[in-house]
Amino acid sequence: GIQVEQSPPDLILQEGANSTLRCNFSDSVNNLQWFHQNPWGQLINLFYIPSGTKQNGRLSATTVATERYSLLYISSSQTTDSGVYFCAVNGFSGGYNKLIFGAGTRLAVHP
Amino acid sequence: EPEVTQTPSHQVTQMGQEVILRCVPISNHLYFYWYRQILGQKVEFLVSFYNNEISEKSEIFDDQFSVERPDGSNFTLKIRSTKLEDSAMYFCASRTRRTSNEKLFFGSGTQLSVL
Numbered sequence: 263g264i265q266v267e268q269s270p271p272d273l274i275l276q277e278g279a280n281s282t283l284r285c286n287f288s289d290s291v292n293n294l295q296w297f298h299q300n301p302w303g304q305l306i307n308l309f310y311i312p313s314g315t316k317q318n319g320r321l322s323a324t325t326v327a328t329e330r331y332s333l334l335y336i337s338s339s340q341t342t343d344s345g346v347y348f349c350a351v352n353g354f355s356g357g358y359n360k361l362i363f364g365a366g367t368r369l370a371v372h373p
Numbered sequence: 374e375p376e377v378t379q380t381p382s383h384q385v386t387q388m389g390q391e392v393i394l395r396c397v398p399i400s401n402h403l404y405f406y407w408y409r410q411i412l413g414q415k416v417e418f419l420v421s422f423y424n425n426e427i428s429e430k431s432e433i434f435d436d437q438f439s440v441e442r443p444d445g446s447n448f449t450l451k452i453r454s455t456k457l458e459d460s461a462m463y464f465c466a467s468r469t470r471r472t473s474n475e476k477l478f479f480g481s482g483t484q485l486s487v488l
Contacts, residue, residue, distance in 0.1 A: 295476060303462050303482055305416070310476040348416060350477075360406065360429065361466075361477050363416040 264289045264353040266364035273369045275339050283334040283367045285349030293352035294325050295361065296334050300345050308334070308347075339371045375399040377480035379465050385486045386455055394450045394483045396465030405448045406466040406477070407440065409433065416464065422448065455487045 265288040275281055285294070296308040309316050309323040311332065316323055320339075325332040336343055346368050350361040378397040386392050398405050407419040421428040422440050439451045448467075452459055465480040 293475065293477070297479075303410075303484060305464060305479045305482070307476070307479065350416070360418045360421055362418070365415045 264291070264351060264362055266349060266351055266362055268347075268349055268364035268367050270367060271365065273367055275369065275371045277339060277341060277371055277373050279339050279371075280335070280337045281339060281369070283336070283347050283349075283369075285332040285334070285351075285364055287330050287332075287349075287351045289330070289353050291327065291330075291351040291353055293359075293361065294332055295350050296323055296332070297348040297350065298343075298345050299348060299366070305348070336369075339369075341371050341373055344369055344371045375478065377465055377467055377478050379463075379480035379483050381483060382481065383484045383486070385488065388457060388487055389454050392452050392455055392485065394452075394463050394465075394485070396448045396450075396480055397446055398448055398465065398467035399469075399478055400446075402467035402469050402478070404428075404468050404470070405440075405442070407450045408464040408466060408479075410462045410464065410482075411458075412461070419450075419463075452485075455485075457487050460485060460487045 267286045269284045294312050298306045311323045311325045313325050313327045320337045322335045346366040348366045350363045380395045405422045408416050410416045420430040420434045437453045441449050462482045464482045466477050468475050468477050
């Protein structure tokens with residue numbers, strides 16, 4: 263099945279810094295979503311972005327489907343950005359389609 | 374944005390007991406999923422469900438697990454005889470269409486602790 267790799271696995275930032283999280287996938291996809299898992303364990307959907315670029319406040323994401331990667335940009339990071347960021351993808355092949363998650367990037371933002 | 378609702382948010386049970394985790398998918402959605410996340414690990418697919426039957430299940434979803442849509446609005450996951458290793462966060466998700474090129478909406482999860 264499709265493989266999803268996220269990097270870096272861990273990231274420590276000072277408040278106000280910018281960061282880029284990467285998601286590589288092994289096959290063509292028709293769905294890619296970025297999630298933030300907060301300290302309470304909730305999965306917060308950030309972007310649905312199978313291709314192209316989207317922005318939402320301090321966050322933006324770009325997916326280059328032909329090169330099989332997606333990037334999540336966090337600008338002017340805040341302590342509330344801490345948590346785990348997951349990338350999840352759906353391939354074109356398969357039956358009833360399920361999202362496959364990467365292992366996540368654990369982000370800690372310090373004041 | 375519409376929401377998938379899960380109850381309870383936390384459940385504590387004794388090993389060997391049956392538990393039922395409940396989900397109310399978004400009202401016009403037709404495809405339903407359960408995912409599981411053991412503490413510190415990635416989110417794993419358990420099962421998908423459409424038209425009152427299982428569409429796909431993972432190797433994790435063994436005979437101890439079952440799913441049901443009992444009344445047209447709720448979607449439940451039952452674990453027949455819980456084991457310590459069933460302790461995890463369980464997420465329900467739903468979407469409107471079969472095709473995968475559509476956002477999957479997740480609930481806020483049920484944290485299951487098996488003692």
